[in-house]
Amino acid sequence: MQCGAARKHLYGWEAPSYAEESRLVPAEVAEARAHVAGCAACQEFFAAERRLTDFVRARAPQEKASATLRQRVLARIAEARRPATSMPYGLGQLRRRNWMLAMIGSLVVSVMLGGVWLSQRPARITPQQLVTILVEDHARTSPNRAEFTSSDREAVQKWFGERVDFALRLPPSFDPQLIGGRLCSLKGQPAALVFYQQPQSRISLFVLDGSDLKLPEDRLTVIDSKRCLLDARKGYSVVLWKERGLLYSLVSEAPSADLLHLAEKF
Amino acid sequence: MLRRFRLIRGRPVARQEPPLTESVTLPRPFEEALLGHLDRLFALALRLVGGQREVAEDLVQETCLHAFRNYEQLRSPANLHAWFFRILVRTHINAFHRQRREPPIVDVELSDAWLEGASVTLAPATPEEHLFGQLLDVEVQQALDTLPVEFRAVVWLADVEELSYKEIAEILQCSPGTVASRRYRGHHLLRERLREYARGRGW
Ligand SMILES: [Zn+2]
Numbered sequence: 001m002q003c004g005a006a007r008k009h010l011y012g013w014e015a016p017s018y019a020e021e022s023r024l025v026p027a028e029v030a031e032a033r034a035h036v037a038g039c040a041a042c043q044e045f046f047a048a049e050r051r052l053t054d055f056v057r058a059r060a061p062q063e064k065a066s067a068t069l070r071q072r073v074l075a076r077i078a079e080a081r082r083p084a085t086s087m088p089y090g091l092g093q094l095r096r097r098n099w100m101l102a103m104i105g106s107l108v109v110s111v112m113l114g115g116v117w118l119s120q121r122p123a124r125i126t127p128q129q130l131v132t133i134l135v136e137d138h139a140r141t142s143p144n145r146a147e148f149t150s151s152d153r154e155a156v157q158k159w160f161g162e163r164v165d166f167a168l169r170l171p172p173s174f175d176p177q178l179i180g181g182r183l184c185s186l187k188g189q190p191a192a193l194v195f196y197q198q199p200q201s202r203i204s205l206f207v208l209d210g211s212d213l214k215l216p217e218d219r220l221t222v223i224d225s226k227r228c229l230l231d232a233r234k235g236y237s238v239v240l241w242k243e244r245g246l247l248y249s250l251v252s253e254a255p256s257a258d259l260l261h262l263a264e265k266f
Numbered sequence: 267m268l269r270r271f272r273l274i275r276g277r278p279v280a281r282q283e284p285p286l287t288e289s290v291t292l293p294r295p296f297e298e299a300l301l302g303h304l305d306r307l308f309a310l311a312l313r314l315v316g317g318q319r320e321v322a323e324d325l326v327q328e329t330c331l332h333a334f335r336n337y338e339q340l341r342s343p344a345n346l347h348a349w350f351f352r353i354l355v356r357t358h359i360n361a362f363h364r365q366r367r368e369p370p371i372v373d374v375e376l377s378d379a380w381l382e383g384a385s386v387t388l389a390p391a392t393p394e395e396h397l398f399g400q401l402l403d404v405e406v407q408q409a410l411d412t413l414p415v416e417f418r419a420v421v422w423l424a425d426v427e428e429l430s431y432k433e434i435a436e437i438l439q440c441s442p443g444t445v446a447s448r449r450y451r452g453h454h455l456l457r458e459r460l461r462e463y464a465r466g467r468g469w
Contacts, residue, residue: 012447062309063312069326076330077330
């Protein structure tokens, strides 16, 4: 076999699996291997290919998806999940069409002009709706679904820092054990979900952009400098408060008085 | 801290209603699957559009919506990454072929004569490759991004993502032989581009 034929057979050859390799190697591949084993030029040919592959892998740009992209994508999917019929007076259809136009428009604009994104804000929700969503999310999302597991406060903050637009702060002295966290989407709005565990109950901390949410002033409980909304739903307690434009919420099976006590630590 | 709730066999009990039913304890598998692949999708998108971030982000968003709408038809979740990549490539072709400035490449199978003539320098690591190592990241990126998109896609999927020719063939809707050929030609062209950058620096 000549060098060219040997290179062609081996360059295009890929064994389906190691187990099948011994049975399935075609005669010409076996012959090509025998040639390469005794040919310095062919060995160098394949070695150079491998070195270039290693070079590309080592030096290829390693850019990750931005936190904004994650949020936009989650918001888009939440929007797509929402049935159009749930909006009154055919608004769903209208909104959907506007949104499609906005998307196509932005694609064209960004292709032609280099990028202006027409963003779609998630729908406004009331504190009551939010409490219901938080409770459902707490119930269905156990700490074993953490995307990042660590008891190190700084490490968890850093992990979220790379994934969400806001900087959440976790309290340094906090009795419940920090387990880790994950990203979640609350009605299309991206949120950080942090898992804590105490001996007889677990606690979910949700943090999200709170600029769209208005807490009812007349129902707030004041502790230290915080003004908290207390609620309970389906056997779970919820405490909500706003801080530096962010909405923090603790949800747990533990009594709301306990959560209020924990909220003071933030 | 005071613990004021009742305990039965070590688990806290809901105080008003029974725990939430199965219907609300369903996971959100699509978002989960997607977030796990988003970095890889974005990296491939960025290469397909030649490094333009905003365009790549738009492409990924479009891809995610297509994937979401087709997720229920997905039969083998084992090859989820390949499935996402295939949708990304198809979305890219549909959305961007009109803006395309470069003519498509002509696919040729690897031939004996062609490979016979490949220049081979008999040294363990040639000085030229040593020079490539000195290039800036941005130069390497540009060398990669100026390859014809068909080569770029194969080089990325084979060398960086380490997918098999068979998987890449399914993603790009071509034969494994074409994948092998594009990879070889992509490597050949990439070496030339890197050489140009090295020469441009006076090396
Ligand atoms: Zn040879």
